[in-house]
Amino acid sequence: MKKSKRSQRLFAEAQRYLPGGVNSPVRSFKAVGGTPPFIIRGKGSKIYDTNDNEFIDYVNSWGPLVLGHAHPPVVAALKRATEQGTSFGAPTELETTLAKMISAATPSIEMLRFVSSGTEATMTALRLARAFTSRDKIIKFAGSYHGHADGLLAKGGSGLATLCLPDSPGVPSSYTENTLIAPYNNADAVEELFHLYPEQIAAVIVEPVAANMGVISPQPVFLTGLRELTKKSGSLLIFDEVITGFRLAYGGAQTLFKITPDLTCLGKIIGGGLPVGAYGGRRDIMSLMAPLGPVYQAGTLSGNPLVMTAGIETLKALNQPGVYAQLETKSATLEKGIAGVASEAGIGLYISRAASLLTTFFTPGKVVDYESAKKADTALFARFFWHLLNEGIYWPSSQFEAAFVSLAHSDEEIQCTIEAISRALISLRT
Numbered sequence: 001m002k003k004s005k006r007s008q009r010l011f012a013e014a015q016r017y018l019p020g021g022v023n024s025p026v027r028s029f030k031a032v033g034g035t036p037p038f039i040i041r042g043k044g045s046k047i048y049d050t051n052d053n054e055f056i057d058y059v060n061s062w063g064p065l066v067l068g069h070a071h072p073p074v075v076a077a078l079k080r081a082t083e084q085g086t087s088f089g090a091p092t093e094l095e096t097t098l099a100k101m102i103s104a105a106t107p108s109i110e111m112l113r114f115v116s117s118g119t120e121a122t123m124t125a126l127r128l129a130r131a132f133t134s135r136d137k138i139i140k141f142a143g144s145y146h147g148h149a150d151g152l153l154a155k156g157g158s159g160l161a162t163l164c165l166p167d168s169p170g171v172p173s174s175y176t177e178n179t180l181i182a183p184y185n186n187a188d189a190v191e192e193l194f195h196l197y198p199e200q201i202a203a204v205i206v207e208p209v210a211a212n213m214g215v216i217s218p219q220p221v222f223l224t225g226l227r228e229l230t231k232k233s234g235s236l237l238i239f240d241e242v243i244t245g246f247r248l249a250y251g252g253a254q255t256l257f258k259i260t261p262d263l264t265c266l267g268k269i270i271g272g273g274l275p276v277g278a279y280g281g282r283r284d285i286m287s288l289m290a291p292l293g294p295v296y297q298a299g300t301l302s303g304n305p306l307v308m309t310a311g312i313e314t315l316k317a318l319n320q321p322g323v324y325a326q327l328e329t330k331s332a333t334l335e336k337g338i339a340g341v342a343s344e345a346g347i348g349l350y351i352s353r354a355a356s357l358l359t360t361f362f363t364p365g366k367v368v369d370y371e372s373a374k375k376a377d378t379a380l381f382a383r384f385f386w387h388l389l390n391e392g393i394y395w396p397s398s399q400f401e402a403a404f405v406s407l408a409h410s411d412e413e414i415q416c417t418i419e420a421i422s423r424a425l426i427s428l429r430t
Contacts, residue, residue: 003051003052003053004035004037004053005051006038006049006050006051007035007036007037007038007049007050007051008035010038010050011035011036026062026396026397026398026401027397029397031382031397031398031399032381032382032385032386032398033382034386036397037049037051037053037055037389037394038050041069041070042057042065042069042070043068043069043070044069044408045057045068045069045406045408045409045410045413046069047069047394054392055389055392055393055394056393056394056409056413056416056417057069057394057406058393058396058403058404058405058417059394059395059396059403059404060404061273062268062401062404063243063268063269063402063404064267064268064269064271064272064273065273065404065406066246066247066269066314066318066327066356066404066407067272067317067318067406067407067408068406068407068408068409069408071272071313071314071317071408073313073316074272074273074310074313074314077309077310077312078306078309078310080309081305081306081309082306084305085305086304086305086306087300087301087304087305087306089300091303092303092305092308094303094305094308094309094312095114095303095308097308097312098114098270098308098311098312098315099112099114101312101315102266102270102278102280102315103280105246105250105251105252105255105319106245106252106254106255106264106280107251107260108260108261108262108264108281108282109264109280109281110280110282110283110286111280111281111283111286112278112279112280112281113278113279113286113289113297113302114276114277114302114303114307114308115276115277115278115297115302116275116276116277116301116302116304116307117147117267117275117276117277118147118240118242118265118266118267118268118277119146119147119148119149119277120147120277120297120299121147121265121266121267121277121278121279122146122147122149122152122205122238122240122242122265122279123147123151123152124279124297125203125205125238125263125265125279125281126138126149126151126152126202126203126205126238127295128279128285128286128288128289128295129202129203129235129236129238129262129263129285130202130203131288131294131295132202132236132285132288133202133203133234133235133236135199135200135235136178136200136202137178137179137180137197137200137201137202138151138178138179138201138203138204138205139180139181139182139190139193139201139203139204139205140152140179140180140182140205140206141181141182141183141184141206141207141210142181142182142183142184142370143184143210143212143213143369143370143373143400144184144206144207144210144212144213144240145212146205146207146240146265150171150172150175150176151175151176151178151179152179152205180193180197180201183369183371184206184210184213184216184222184368184369184370185216185218185219185222185368185369186222186369187221187222187225187226187229190204190225190226190229191225194229194233194235198233199233199234201233201235202235202236203230203235203236203237203238203262203263204226204229204230204235204236204237204238205238205240206223206226206237206238206239206240207241207243207244208223208239208240208241208244208252208253208254208257208259209243209248209253209354209357211243211244211354211357211402212243212400212401213369213370213373213400214352214359214361214367214373214376214399214401214402215352215353215354215357215358215359215402216352216367216368216369216373217352218257219368223259224259227259227260227261230262236263236285237261237262237263238262238263238264238265239252239253239254239259239261239263239264239265240265241253241254241264241265241266242265242266242267242268242277243267243268243357243402244357245264245266245267245269245270246266246269246270246314246315246318247268247355247356247357247404248354248355248356248357249324249355250319250323250324252264252266256355261281262281262282262285263279263280263281263282263285264279264280264281265277265278265279266278266279266280269311269314269318270311270314270315271307271310271311271314272307272309272310272313272314273310273314274306274310274311275301275304276307276311323407324355326407327355327356327405328355330405330407330409330411330414331353331355331356331358331405332353333414334358334405334414334417334418335351335353335358337414337415337417337421338351338360338421339351340418341418341419341421341422341425342425344422345422345425345426345429346429347362347425347428347429348362348363349361349362349363349364349425350363350364350365350366350367352367356405357402357403357404358402358403358404358405359399359400359402359403360381360384360403361373361376361399362376362377362378362380362384362399363376373400376399376400380428381399383427383428384425384428385397387420387423387424387427387428388420388421388424391420391423392420393417393420393421
């Protein structure tokens with residue numbers, strides 16, 4: 001970076017008190033090396049660090065800030081809400097207001113429960129699915145991340161019939177032995193698992209667009225195949241829309257692809273940049289949750305009034321004519337520009353985009369699942385990342401994370417980004 005001394009000092013101090021100096025691993029820049037900039041403020045499409053460096057931001061707090069940083073109506077509403085109190089541990093009308101907005105936008109969600117993180121949402125959705133079906137096993141997809149609940153930190157063995165081993169120390173094998181792994185975009189592999197474990201699988205949990213192994217769109221028959229298989233088997237289909245919810249479309253990927261899941265997990269955008277998660281779905285399933293039913297989950301800050309306020313204002317802004325068309329135009333311009341400069345530079349680069357989610361894979365081949373994603377050249381990506389950062393472009397610090405386009409990105413900033421990427425790619429040839 002042009003100036004980094006203060007960030008270096010702050011990072012050294014942070015490492016004395018925080019594991020790795022961060023509160024979420026990807027922020028440490030371990031995948032690309034070096035010192036992460038310490039951010040002090042954001043406005044619109046840009047963020048600023050403690051060394052007064054300015055960056056055009058394509059991380060957007062990893063997705064929630066689809067309107068950009070410090071969006072004035074959101075900030076104004078939060079100021080008013082803060083003056084009324086920050087937390088009550090009691091019902092507020094704000095919770096019902098946001099719930100109604102989400103349900104109206106997403107018809108599959110007849111009832112929902114707010115929590116404080118995506119991990120809580122997916123963890124509880126699976127607990128609920130197991131209770132509803134009286135079954136134990138779940139299917140997830142290799143390379144997909146659904147939060148850090150113990151049963152989801154698993155990786156597949158050498159074959160479909162192999163039970164999973166924990167993917168993190170501290171997780172007993174008994175927690176993951178009921179987690180089955182299939183390749184993303186492979187409905188046939190899921191069907192084989194249903195044959196191997198008849199009447200044992202409670203649910204299939206899937207990102208309708210994968211975004212945690214890089215952005216990977218579903219093949220045309222993949223999601224419809226999952227819907228058919230789960231219905232036939234008496235299992236539930238859970239869409240993890242923590243990232244895709246209200247980003248791909250108003251109402252999420254399920255409204256775009258016209259697939260109706262049984263349960264949906266949300267987060268990020270519905271909190272307007274504040275900590276949030278939610279799970280919801282069919283009324284008969286959700287009615288099992290306490291206090292209506294026996295499935296327990298609680299949270300002191302669930303439905304926090306500040307979070308609800310930010311979420312309401314964000315959804316209001318998104319539910320306006322032409323908003324998603326505008327977001328699509330910006331994102332398509334960026335994709336086309338990157339493809340053009342990559343071709344000119346003669347660099348093997350596969351660009352995968354779904355609406356305003358985008359990943360540049362340093363591989364000449366198409367990326368359709370985790371196995372093909374892992375073929376990407378991560379060392380080349382690290383060089384690419386640092387070139388962009390030094391040019392004032394804040395790109396995701398991992399080959400396997402998504403870049404996010406926001407409504408705050410101007411045409412000029414997108415063109416500036418394309419030009420910086422062109423210079424970065426040319427530098428990689430040497």
